[in-house]
Amino acid sequence: MAILSVEELEKSFGDRQVLRGISFRAEEGDVVSVLGPSGTGKTTMLRCLNALERPDAGRVAIGSVSVDFRHASKKEVRALRRQSTMVFQNFNLFRNHTVLENVMDGLVYGKGMTRAEAEPLAMEELARVHMEQAAHLYPAELSGGMQQRVGIARALAPRPEVILLDEPTSALDPELVGEVLDAIRKAASLGITMIIVTHEMRFAEQISTKVLFMAEGRVVEEGPPQQIFHHPEQEKTRQFLRRMLEREQEG
Amino acid sequence: MTFDIHVMASAFLYILPAVPRTVLLAAFVLGAGIVLGAGIAVLRIGRHRILNPVLAVWVSFTRAVPAIVQIFIAYYTVPFLLAPVLSAAAGAEVKPFDVSPYWTGCLLFILYHAAYQSENIRGALLSVPKGQYEAAMSIGMTPGQARLHIVFPQALSVVLPTFFTYYLHALKALALLFTIRVVDIFSAADIYAALVSRRTEPYAADALVYWMLCLILTAGYHRLEASLTRRGRAG
Ligand SMILES: Nc1ncnc2c1ncn2[C@@H]1O[C@H](COP(=O)(O)OP(=O)(O)OP(=O)(O)O)[C@@H](O)[C@H]1O
Ligand SMILES: [Mg+2]
Numbered sequence: 001m002a003i004l005s006v007e008e009l010e011k012s013f014g015d016r017q018v019l020r021g022i023s024f025r026a027e028e029g030d031v032v033s034v035l036g037p038s039g040t041g042k043t044t045m046l047r048c049l050n051a052l053e054r055p056d057a058g059r060v061a062i063g064s065v066s067v068d069f070r071h072a073s074k075k076e077v078r079a080l081r082r083q084s085t086m087v088f089q090n091f092n093l094f095r096n097h098t099v100l101e102n103v104m105d106g107l108v109y110g111k112g113m114t115r116a117e118a119e120p121l122a123m124e125e126l127a128r129v130h131m132e133q134a135a136h137l138y139p140a141e142l143s144g145g146m147q148q149r150v151g152i153a154r155a156l157a158p159r160p161e162v163i164l165l166d167e168p169t170s171a172l173d174p175e176l177v178g179e180v181l182d183a184i185r186k187a188a189s190l191g192i193t194m195i196i197v198t199h200e201m202r203f204a205e206q207i208s209t210k211v212l213f214m215a216e217g218r219v220v221e222e223g224p225p226q227q228i229f230h231h232p233e234q235e236k237t238r239q240f241l242r243r244m245l246e247r248e249q250e251g
Numbered sequence: 252m253t254f255d256i257h258v259m260a261s262a263f264l265y266i267l268p269a270v271p272r273t274v275l276l277a278a279f280v281l282g283a284g285i286v287l288g289a290g291i292a293v294l295r296i297g298r299h300r301i302l303n304p305v306l307a308v309w310v311s312f313t314r315a316v317p318a319i320v321q322i323f324i325a326y327y328t329v330p331f332l333l334a335p336v337l338s339a340a341a342g343a344e345v346k347p348f349d350v351s352p353y354w355t356g357c358l359l360f361i362l363y364h365a366a367y368q369s370e371n372i373r374g375a376l377l378s379v380p381k382g383q384y385e386a387a388m389s390i391g392m393t394p395g396q397a398r399l400h401i402v403f404p405q406a407l408s409v410v411l412p413t414f415f416t417y418y419l420h421a422l423k424a425l426a427l428l429f430t431i432r433v434v435d436i437f438s439a440a441d442i443y444a445a446l447v448s449r450r451t452e453p454y455a456a457d458a459l460v461y462w463m464l465c466l467i468l469t470a471g472y473h474r475l476e477a478s479l480t481r482r483g484r485a486g
Binding site: 050052078081082084085086088090092093094095096097105106109110111154155158164 | 380382383385386387388390391392393396400401405408
């Protein structure tokens with residue numbers, strides 16, 4: 001049984017169709033990297049999985065919750081949203097809460113724990129990303145890399161079925177990318193299923209169990225990283241990888 | 252005519268009892284205006300098809316027309332509207348001209364401040380990045396929890412300084428109520444001037460009272476602000 005399955009997801013903004021029937025599956029423990037040119041709909045697809053963006057049509061099933069977006073009630077959508085958490089490109093840590101509170105919030109409000117129950121669990125997650133020293137600081141007092149590590153701890157704490165990550169390192173200065181990638185590796189080693197939109201090709205190749213290449217609102221090609229990175233079948237995939245590798249060598 | 256410092260001193264003492272009354276009245280009308288204004292701001296952000304335009308017109312009217320004009324309009328209409336309500340509440344007939352101008356003034360200023368504060372609060376709510384709300388939803392908060400614990404506190408730290416500025420305005424605007432016989436700091440000075448038949452000293456004493464009050468309130472506000480900043484709310 002797949003832990004995540006997406007069928008024929010469609011989404012338009014006005015008369016511009018951004019997602020043109022996306023389908024894929026992830027098994028428990030999979031790390032799925034989503035690659036593709038800018039403006040292809042990767043962010044939109046990820047935001048449809050937790051209904052921050054409401055798809056026009058299609059089905060998303062995570063864990064035990066399955067939602068057909070053509071006729072989904074608010075209650076179903078909320079149940080689906082509770083199956084996942086998200087790591088944002090620009091962190092979006094709660095600015096009025098301390099680091100510790102940020103990690104506790106999902107346990108207290110999402111899972112209904114008491115603060116006394118939530119605090120040790122939150123501290124454990126902070127330790128995992130080496131941020132326990134900063135527990136009582138506010139996000140504004142942290143570097144981008146530190147904020148994103150807290151973002152990962154916050155997403156990890158409620159132990160969702162799936163964690164969705166949208167370009168978690170692309171807002172960071174290059175020297176801060178490594179510490180965040182390490183935190184993601186640690187999260188992956190817990191066996192939690194992850195969907196990562198990323199432009200970090202080498203990282204994607206190392207960490208993924210599965211790679212999805214998207215272009216123009218469709219999944220063009222999918223497969224294990226070996227296949228996608230070394231023996232891509234589609235011309236579009238080849239072109240994209242060539243361009244990305246050139247850029248990585250320049251940078 | 253010479254300036255008599257003794258007249259000023261006794262005017263000062265005559266005015267002082269009006270200070271607590273005025274300070275509290277300003278806090279009350281602004282506080283009620285803020286609560287009402289917050290409701291209006293939330294409704295307007297919700298873009299209700301009928302309520303939003305109606306509220307927009309009313310807010311624009313209230314902010315455009317000088318307070319003194321609104322006071323005159325209110326003084327000649329509100330008692331006629333309030334009289335039946337008060338009659339029903341008291342169980343005996345209350346005539347429009349028995350309705351205290353105090354209540355007319357209160358009601359008017361509450362609505363007046365609500366109009367200004369709704370815009371103020373709307374701006375503050377919209378200044379909280381959408382990502383804050385989305386992050387709250389993404390970790391399982393309900394929309395109500397996301398607003399209560401994440402969006403509103405952040406908006407509050409944005410508007411708190413402007414609330415204080417408006418409070419000083421609210422305090423001074425109450426002086427306009429002398430036109431409808433409500434005794435605030437300014438009306439007290441006016442009455443005293445009539446009693447002693449001198450003008451300069453009572454009004455000078457009045458200005459001094461306003462000034463000192465403003466300094467004291469500002470100092471108090473800065474202390475409050477400093478303690479909130481320490482708790483990271485204003486960051
Ligand atoms: N809320 C929105 N309203 C209107 N158009 C939108 C909205 N969000 C995204 N789009 C459009 O949808 C298209 C896909 O955007 P999306 O952000 O999903 O692409 P992406 O693959 O994540 O790109 P990138 O690699 O640059 O992040 C773009 O043309 C974008 O302008
Ligand atoms: Mg994107």
